[in-house]
Amino acid sequence: MRVALLSCYELGHQPHGLAMPLAFLERAGHKASAQDLALEPLDEDVIRAADVVGISVPMHTALRIGARVAVRVRELNPRVHLCCFGLYAPLNAAYLRSCGVDSVLGGEHEAALVELIDRLAAGERAPRPSPVTLSRLDFPPPRRTGLLPLRRYARLLRDGREHLAGYTEASRGCLHLCRHCPIPPVYGGRFFVVAAATVLADLAALVELGATHITFGDPDFFNGPGHGLAIVRELHRRWPQVTFDVTIKISHLLRRRDHLPELAALGCVFVVSAVESLDDGVLARLDKGHTRADIDEALALTRAAGLVLRPTFVPFTPWTTIEQLVDLVDFIDREDLAGCVDPVQLSVRLLVPPGSLLLAPDRPERADLGELDPGALSHRWTHPDPGVDRLQLAIAAIAAAAAEDGRPAALVFPAIRELVHRASGRVPSASPKPLAPRPPPPRLSESWFC
Numbered sequence: 001m002r003v004a005l006l007s008c009y010e011l012g013h014q015p016h017g018l019a020m021p022l023a024f025l026e027r028a029g030h031k032a033s034a035q036d037l038a039l040e041p042l043d044e045d046v047i048r049a050a051d052v053v054g055i056s057v058p059m060h061t062a063l064r065i066g067a068r069v070a071v072r073v074r075e076l077n078p079r080v081h082l083c084c085f086g087l088y089a090p091l092n093a094a095y096l097r098s099c100g101v102d103s104v105l106g107g108e109h110e111a112a113l114v115e116l117i118d119r120l121a122a123g124e125r126a127p128r129p130s131p132v133t134l135s136r137l138d139f140p141p142p143r144r145t146g147l148l149p150l151r152r153y154a155r156l157l158r159d160g161r162e163h164l165a166g167y168t169e170a171s172r173g174c175l176h177l178c179r180h181c182p183i184p185p186v187y188g189g190r191f192f193v194v195a196a197a198t199v200l201a202d203l204a205a206l207v208e209l210g211a212t213h214i215t216f217g218d219p220d221f222f223n224g225p226g227h228g229l230a231i232v233r234e235l236h237r238r239w240p241q242v243t244f245d246v247t248i249k250i251s252h253l254l255r256r257r258d259h260l261p262e263l264a265a266l267g268c269v270f271v272v273s274a275v276e277s278l279d280d281g282v283l284a285r286l287d288k289g290h291t292r293a294d295i296d297e298a299l300a301l302t303r304a305a306g307l308v309l310r311p312t313f314v315p316f317t318p319w320t321t322i323e324q325l326v327d328l329v330d331f332i333d334r335e336d337l338a339g340c341v342d343p344v345q346l347s348v349r350l351l352v353p354p355g356s357l358l359l360a361p362d363r364p365e366r367a368d369l370g371e372l373d374p375g376a377l378s379h380r381w382t383h384p385d386p387g388v389d390r391l392q393l394a395i396a397a398i399a400a401a402a403a404e405d406g407r408p409a410a411l412v413f414p415a416i417r418e419l420v421h422r423a424s425g426r427v428p429s430a431s432p433k434p435l436a437p438r439p440p441p442p443r444l445s446e447s448w449f450c
Helices: 016-027 044-049 060-076 093-098 110-121 183-187 196-208 225-238 250-255 257-266 280-286 292-305 322-334 343-347 364-368 386-405 409-423
Strands: 003-007 032-036 052-056 081-085 103-107 155-158 161-168 171-173 191-193 213-216 243-247 268-276 308-313 371-373 378-380
Touching (some): 003 060, 044 060, 060 081, 103 183, 225 257, 322 409, 343 386, 386 409
Parallel strands (some): 213 243
Antiparallel strands (some): 155 161
16 A cells, blocks of 8 residues: 655644654554655655555644645545544544545544554455544554654754754643643543653654754643653653753642652753633633632742743633733733743634534533634634724734744734733833843744644
8 A cells, every 4th residue: 555644734843643653554564655744845746646645633723734735635636545633633524524535533543544554455445434542552663764854843942052852742632621622522531651662762763863852742741740750750861961841731730849840950941831811710611720829829830940931821712801911911021921922822812623622512601602614623703892803813913923034022022012001091011121131931943833
């Protein structure tokens, strides 16, 4: 079987969504080519010759691009078996099938992909496997041969220098049921660890490729704190010069506070945490499991441990008020977090994909979320105050312009803060000036987005 795997977008890192299925296929005796369409054009000759084409759609942006790619693949090769796999595939199965996709796989999908190709290779009628598989897998080390080099992807920016960055995952899925997150509708509160030996083999491969920094892409590194800590301890023992970053929930930062100094000592240069909102009412609607007071405490704990906290936000929801937005930008200003928040974060609008837990029949929020827009692959809601929607568009324009010309977040933030204050009818007070210039906090060169 001639198999071609395609990635459309994975947050600026070498696509793990290809590397892991490539490894499963290779172990099963199948050869597959790989292309990252975020950085290279579609090889139409490869598509015309393929028996199976798989498109990785681990996030919303990748899904939207992947759906267009699926249509093009079907035009180039009407007989091909076309499969979409990844987190967003089962959430949008009906739409993908309307784009010519034959099979949709999500959850722990790699073994199901191998089984699908095995059956096609045996001449069996094309099966329609279950869209979601939640079986524990025996993970091989991801196969990075044939992928683009790390220098083509996001780098760690720290102390005025660039460092090659790699990406891996020590676990998948999540124990938590945050209502706006795309993971719970697929995983249902389950998570699966990747064997430490497999992760360490991947780390060795990434270091061999030149990585001096590692992003652990686990939805929450402290879903299994003992597992994660054992891996980064061994990472530091073998390659003490290699740094890393992780994503950890606010509630886990509080519950596992004793581990934070060790994380810093092992080389963690920043922690990403999905703060989402500073308003307790909005946080309750999203079922985030933390409060405004918890956010303040987590920020103090990470700073005391020597860790940089990089919060992410969903500032615009149907329940957001202008006063909440003023509070948010003033919080960022007061806590000197402007360099830790990518401008695009301040423009993020609540995404409500099909299957979102926010759409459960018993949830009062459902009435605020509008109808499904098939083209946007999300429910299209409007804010009861049109001024809030206009403000979101204005901030998005500032963030897009900043990304285009490469301006640092700290230099962009004052314009966003002033815009928010003026939308509330007030003139912003002057920001307190730091006593002495400080280097920007560490970050990746690719802004976080979905």
